[in-house]
Amino acid sequence: KLYAIIDAFQQNNGQFNISDPRYLNTLKLFLTGVSPLEYAAHRGYAMAGRSLRGVGARVACQMQSIDELRHAQTQFHTISHFNKYFHGLHDPQHMHDRVWYLSVPKSYFEDAMSAGPFEFITAISFSFEYVLTNLLFMPFMSGAAYNGDMATVTFGFSAQSDESRHMTLGLEVVKFILEQDPDNVPIVQKWVDKWFWR
Numbered sequence: 001k002l003y004a005i006i007d008a009f010q011q012n013n014g015q016f017n018i019s020d021p022r023y024l025n026t027l028k029l030f031l032t033g034v035s036p037l038e039y040a041a042h043r044g045y046a047m048a049g050r051s052l053r054g055v056g057a058r059v060a061c062q063m064q065s066i067d068e069l070r071h072a073q074t075q076f077h078t079i080s081h082f083n084k085y086f087h088g089l090h091d092p093q094h095m096h097d098r099v100w101y102l103s104v105p106k107s108y109f110e111d112a113m114s115a116g117p118f119e120f121i122t123a124i125s126f127s128f129e130y131v132l133t134n135l136l137f138m139p140f141m142s143g144a145a146y147n148g149d150m151a152t153v154t155f156g157f158s159a160q161s162d163e164s165r166h167m168t169l170g171l172e173v174v175k176f177i178l179e180q181d182p183d184n185v186p187i188v189q190k191w192v193d194k195w196f197w198r
Helices: 002-011 021-051 055-083 092-098 100-113 117-146 150-180 184-197
Strands: none
Touching: 002 055, 002 150, 021 055, 021 092, 021 100, 021 117, 021 150, 055 117, 055 150, 092 100, 100 117, 117 150, 117 184, 150 184
């Protein structure tokens, strides 16, 4: 369904039906900003899954890793269509290392990935997914629909449907850690404060 809608968008030259040219610049910011984060989350969850002994947590991390990779792939698929007609979307790896506005999320994910598996899950599935995903994806998809960009709406809502499962993983991991030992409460509180405000 996802690729069928994106292909229909391409076949009907949907990029020419966008209602406001300024929206395209927003799309460039969104796609080049979010896609590398999806890929970083994929890598981080693959590593976290290998670090956890429990089968449930390990499988949940591997499933989230696959979800995040799919999100990155669908976003790059959308980018590839817009790249045929508009400048600024042609080299996401180059931009990821050099564009100033990507320095903050890049730093966030790099620090989270080096923090250890439990703190990583708290940082990404709890703080990042709960706060940024809901504030970013839902309004952006509404804006994309308003501007006639059904390709972006499709991949966005496809990704958003996975995010509730990702948030559940973060909530369950935080709950699990807190239930293990009362001494974990200040540790988890420190992580939540750190990553929420970061």
